[in-house]
Amino acid sequence: MSDQKTPCLYCQTLNEAGQSDCKNCGMPIAEYHPQSRKRGLKLFHKAFWLIVIFCVFMIFYLPR
Incomplete structure (x- = not known):
């Protein structure tokens, strides 16, 4: 498992770095967070x- 977490732009849930969809709301994770x-x-x-x-x-x- 990676230590990096990427926040979802919609619900702000922290997701693992390699995921393509948010584990909470299901929206796609942005490739680059603003x-x-x-x-x-x-x-x-x-x-x-x-x-x-x-x-x-x-x-x-x-x-x-």
């Missing part, structure tokens, strides 16, 4: 590097 930490970090990393590149570009582009 509040997933991994998804949030991925978005943060993209935004962070975009801002870093923009700042470095502006350092050399702007007149002194």
